[in-house]
Amino acid sequence: MLVSQFYLVGLEFSMFEKNAEIIIDIVNLNTVFGQSIVHENLNLQIYKGEVLGIVGGSGSGKTTLIREILMLTKPKSGSINVLNKDLASLSVVEQQKLSQNWAMMFQDGALFTSLTVLENVSFPLQEFTQLRPSLIREIALYKLSMVKFPLDLADLYLSELSGGMIKRAALARAIALDAQILFLDEPTAGLDPESAASLDELILHLKNLLKLTVIIITHDIDTLWRVTDRVAFIGEKRVLAIDSIDKLCMSSHPLLQAYFTGPRGRVAALQHKMV
Amino acid sequence: MTALFTINNGHMICQGEWTKWQIVKIQNQLLQYDFNASISLVVDGSQVSHIDSAGAILLLKILKPLLDNQRVTWRGFTEAQQALIDLLLTQNLAAYQPAQKSDSHLTVIGKSAVSTGQELQQFLMYIGENSLLFLNCFLGRTRIRWRMLANGIQVTGYNAMPIVGLLSFLIGVVLAYQLGNQLTNYGANIYVVDIAGMAILREFAPLITAIILAGRTGSAYAAQIGAMVLNKEVDAIRTLGLSAQEILVLPRIIALVISLPLLAVLADICGVLGSMFMSRLMLDVSYLDFIKRFGNVIELKMFLIGMIKTPVYALLIASIGCFHGLRISGGASSVGHRTTMSVVHGIFMIIVADAGFSVLFSGFGI
Numbered sequence: 111m112l113v114s115q116f117y118l119v120g121l122e123f124s125m126f127e128k129n130a131e132i133i134i135d136i137v138n139l140n141t142v143f144g145q146s147i148v149h150e151n152l153n154l155q156i157y158k159g160e161v162l163g164i165v166g167g168s169g170s171g172k173t174t175l176i177r178e179i180l181m182l183t184k185p186k187s188g189s190i191n192v193l194n195k196d197l198a199s200l201s202v203v204e205q206q207k208l209s210q211n212w213a214m215m216f217q218d219g220a221l222f223t224s225l226t227v228l229e230n231v232s233f234p235l236q237e238f239t240q241l242r243p244s245l246i247r248e249i250a251l252y253k254l255s256m257v258k259f260p261l262d263l264a265d266l267y268l269s270e271l272s273g274g275m276i277k278r279a280a281l282a283r284a285i286a287l288d289a290q291i292l293f294l295d296e297p298t299a300g301l302d303p304e305s306a307a308s309l310d311e312l313i314l315h316l317k318n319l320l321k322l323t324v325i326i327i328t329h330d331i332d333t334l335w336r337v338t339d340r341v342a343f344i345g346e347k348r349v350l351a352i353d354s355i356d357k358l359c360m361s362s363h364p365l366l367q368a369y370f371t372g373p374r375g376r377v378a379a380l381q382h383k384m385v
Numbered sequence: 386m387t388a389l390f391t392i393n394n395g396h397m398i399c400q401g402e403w404t405k406w407q408i409v410k411i412q413n414q415l416l417q418y419d420f421n422a423s424i425s426l427v428v429d430g431s432q433v434s435h436i437d438s439a440g441a442i443l444l445l446k447i448l449k450p451l452l453d454n455q456r457v458t459w460r461g462f463t464e465a466q467q468a469l470i471d472l473l474l475t476q477n478l479a480a481y482q483p484a485q486k487s488d489s490h491l492t493v494i495g496k497s498a499v500s501t502g503q504e505l506q507q508f509l510m511y512i513g514e515n516s517l518l519f520l521n522c523f524l525g526r527t528r529i530r531w532r533m534l535a536n537g538i539q540v541t542g543y544n545a546m547p548i549v550g551l552l553s554f555l556i557g558v559v560l561a562y563q564l565g566n567q568l569t570n571y572g573a574n575i576y577v578v579d580i581a582g583m584a585i586l587r588e589f590a591p592l593i594t595a596i597i598l599a600g601r602t603g604s605a606y607a608a609q610i611g612a613m614v615l616n617k618e619v620d621a622i623r624t625l626g627l628s629a630q631e632i633l634v635l636p637r638i639i640a641l642v643i644s645l646p647l648l649a650v651l652a653d654i655c656g657v658l659g660s661m662f663m664s665r666l667m668l669d670v671s672y673l674d675f676i677k678r679f680g681n682v683i684e685l686k687m688f689l690i691g692m693i694k695t696p697v698y699a700l701l702i703a704s705i706g707c708f709h710g711l712r713i714s715g716g717a718s719s720v721g722h723r724t725t726m727s728v729v730h731g732i733f734m735i736i737v738a739d740a741g742f743s744v745l746f747s748g749f750g751i
Contacts, residue, residue, distance in 0.1 A: 222716075223715055223718060223719075235405070235439075239405045239406065239409070241412060242413070245412060245443060248442055248478075249438065249442050252442050252473055261480040262480050262481065264481055265484045268716060288438055319469045319472060320437070321465070
């Protein structure tokens with residue numbers, strides 16, 4: 111306990127602390143599934159315009175945390191504020207309105223299997239805007255082109271696509287509405303290194319252009335180095351440490367050490383420091 | 386503030402918020418605007434407070450003829466806005482070819498005939514494979530999964546007892562009521578036992594049981610196996626060098642072949658009880674009279690004729706359900722489609738088989 115309090119102090123040094131506006135504020139979050147406690151008094155502030163990586167061992171509750179922010183799972187106690195709105199106190203209409211501000215790219219895509227890729231990307235636009243069908247189709251095509259999805263495959267169904275293509279289509283759907291908060295669950299998992307690198311670039315590019323706040327769950331240490339401003343490490347049922355990646359790598363906490371200074375972590379760190 | 390624009394002297398001045406919410410009002414006007422591709426245009430964005438990708442794409446779409454000839458100059462946009470426009474300008478949408486027009490009616494008919502034929506062929510292959518697997522059981526080459534079999538009998542048989550019992554009781558009630566209406570006219574109340582007993586044992590109990598199980602079990606088989614196909618569990622079984630049909634299909638078919646006849650016996654009992662109850666209520670035939678007459682006039686043959694059909698129904702329901710399950714591909718809509726098909730084909734085949742039995746029995750004079 112003493113040790114972990116020491117690491118929370120590390121928050122003070124965050125580069126965004128002084129001037130940035132808090133877009134998501136999580137206070138004393140507790141999550142329990144049956145007998146197992148997932149989160150215990152978890153606190154996390156996410157600033158507008160940053161790219162936050164969320165890391166942690168498998169089963170540490172990263173995806174659950176995101177699902178709670180997105181109102182897909184209800185926490186046991188604690189408060190989550192998104193854009194200064196307390197999720198627990200919102201009416202159904204307010205919830206729908208709030209959810210237009212974010213978009214999520216699910217780990218396995220979660221694209222609609224009964225629609226083609228183009229229809230998948232057009233879907234949020236058709237639901238929420240009153241734009242002409244021809245314009246919606248054009249917007250969807252641009253989004254697919256931006257994520258480097260081969261457009262000649264745009265009329266295919268999900269079952270006819272490879273894993274990497276599904277990732278791209280899912281990202282295109284997530285950015286269809288230019289939502290200001292973008293959640294990405296393992297965006298680069300299952301991609302070849304070149305595609306993963308270009309996806310990293312794309313995320314950075316989009317974030318700069320569209321002023322997005324991006325929250326990435328990832329195990330890809332290259333992505334953490336390349337894209338994120340800060341990284342939150344979830345362990346021992348709460349945010350164990352949150353800071354820029356190079357500082358986290360130097361942490362002496364055993365869990366962080368184990369995570370970042372394994373053989374893969376060292377290689378990634380070396381490469382990025384040389385660059 | 387809504388998006389506005391004015392076009393004058395080779396200048397297009399954009400104002401307001403060019404976002405997906407605010408361009409709704411001007412989109413029709415802009416999409417119909419006829420730009421002369423030979424003139425040059427300066428697009429001035431100095432009064433644009435906000436532009437998102439939808440707004441920028443609308444601009445690019447309408448200016449496409451000019452952009453192709455490089456006759457557009459962008460001016461006055463902020464750095465970020467211009468970066469967004471530049472990013473979009475670098476995209477090339479030419480690779481997209483809209484899907485071809487749908488087929489003519491004749492092509493559709495032809496295609497569906499071919500696919501039906503192929504499906505029939507697949508079904509025959511599947512039946513053959515199942516038969517072979519089953520025969521191999523006796524030679525010890527196929528292992529029967531006893532645990533799965535017991536579980537299957539519990540789910541398809543034991544758990545279905547309340548619904549089958551209740552529905553056949555109600556069918557018995559309805560049958561006695563309809564018959565009673567006619568029989569009282571002739572004062573032949575007691576004959577309700579002959580007619581209802583025969584109809585229930587020979588026809589209704591097996592048929593009702595089979596139809597309930599086609600809806601209850603056939604669809605469940607299709608959906609279970611289909612979800613496993615989509616989740617690649619079936620591929621995993623095959624990769625392990627095992628036969629998906631041996632593990633998934635055979636125990637399910639055997640389970641239903643055991644439980645459906647047993648349920649039909651329950652349906653016999655409940656159906657007769659139902660008509661007994663209604664006879665007492667409406668026709669003044671006491672329970673004792675009913676049972677006495679039932680013992681005298683209903684032969685064992687009637688019960689056996691009904692029972693002989695049930696394993697056939699079970700085979701049809703289970704094999705059709707599992708077949709459609711294994712053929713699921715793609716996604717959620719395919720699960721729905723195949724599950725529906727399994728029930729429709731199941732009930733269809735049950736009734737065809739029943740008609741076949743009637744012809745057969747009349748041929749033998751039974």
